[in-house]
Amino acid sequence: MPINPVILFTERMEILEKDFLSNFDPKKILGKYNKCFNVGFLTIIISCENNEIFKKLNGYYNLNSKIPKFSSVILIKIEISEETDLERDFTWLKNIQGIKKGKDNYNSTIYKYENTIFIKSESSHFLRIIAPCIEDIFTSLSIITKIIEGIIIDQYIGAGYLPVHSCLVKNNSEYKLILGNSQSGKTTFAQNLIEKNFSIISDEITFISNKDIVGFGQYIKEYSTEKNKSNSNIEQYNNVYRKVTKLVENDSSFKEINQIYLMGLSKNPTFSQKVDKFNDKMQIMIKYLHLFPNEYFIDKDISYTLIVEVAKRLANIEVIIVKNQYDYKKQL
Incomplete structure (x- = not known):
């Protein structure tokens, strides 16, 4: 029985999607070094010819050399190459903060x-991912x-x-979702919950459907005053x-959230610290769920119906507003 698609890379950069049997070995189509990590049901396989790249990526992801059976897969191929004609078929559409975005003749996003x-x-x-030298990959x-x-x-x-811009913490079977704009104090709040025996499951992204919840669960990125780029962290x-x-690898999929904190969404909150009314x-x-994390790098459209479904699910949970990132200790 075919169980899921595999993406094959060819010299002409054509993407072929085919079914494969459960005994298929994906390593046969990969490079010299291959590792993977999981986000919920999704397996991400990274392939390259230089193991030094994995030493860097290991600072971000819980990489595993053993590629398991999987239900859905992303294949990432990292290449060191000085191909000079790659951009010939590109059409550039945007340029934000030095990152150009466009399309090629195969409707791939570039x-x-x-x-x-x-x-x-x-x-x-x-x-x-193609770069002329390994230093370009590192930078x-x-x-x-x-x-x-x-x-x-x-x-x-x-x-x-729905991708929700948030932190997610867990203590046994108790889960708290922390919402807030960038630099509102979500990560600081989550780290202070560690003192109460919570562990951080996810920073920045939580995926929520009308049935399940999945934390991204790979790493925390904190704003730093240290500017020593020789520090690998x-x-x-x-x-x-x-x-x-x-983050320490853990089971990031579950069914229910017990409490929601809203960080610094307004200097003068309209509501009291605890929001009781469903309509409020x-x-x-x-309003908040329209703030998608990483929007520049997303191609899929998000329906308003999905936003409303997730909003209804979250509105049935206890919600507490924290006025600002310095007020969090009063809530712990």
Whole structure:
């Protein structure tokens, strides 16, 4: 019985989607070094010819050399190549903060950051990363991780999940979802819950459907004043420095959230700290859920119907507004 698609890479960069049997060995189509990590039902396989690349990526992802059986897959191929004619068939459409975005003749989405080119297949099952030297891969790590997040988000949108900009923490069977705009204090709030025996399941992205919840669960990125790029835990993009901490691998899929915190969504909240009325919570959620994480790197359309479904689910949970990132200790 065919169980799922595999994406094959050919010299002409054609993307072929075919069924394969459960005894198929995906390593036969990959490079010298192959590792993978999982986000819920999704297996992400990364392939390259230089093991030094994995030493860097291991600071972000819970990489495993053993590729398991999987129900859905993304294949990422990292290549060191000085191909000079790649951009001949590209049409550039946008350029935000030095990252160009466009399309090629196969309707793949193309990104370019400095000397590194990213080609994402229309199905979002395949990502090709090409750079002229390994140093370009290392200087592009912050962008590589963003584009990988984007291709994962595309797959979850296609499966009926809404990407929610949030942190997610767990204590035994108790789950708390922390919502807030960038730099509102979500990660700080989550780290303070560690003192109460919570563990961080996900930072930045939580995928929510009308049935299940999945945390991205790979790493935390915190704004940092340290600017020593020789420190492998510090990444830099657009003069912003972040400290990267890999999360301990855990089961990131579950069914229910027990409590929601809203961080700094307004300097003068309209509501009291605890929001009781369902309609008030719906109003907050629908407004907030339009703030998609990593929007520049997402290709799939998100329906308003899905936003409303997720808003209804979250509006049935206890919601507490935290006025600002310095007020969190009063809520713990």
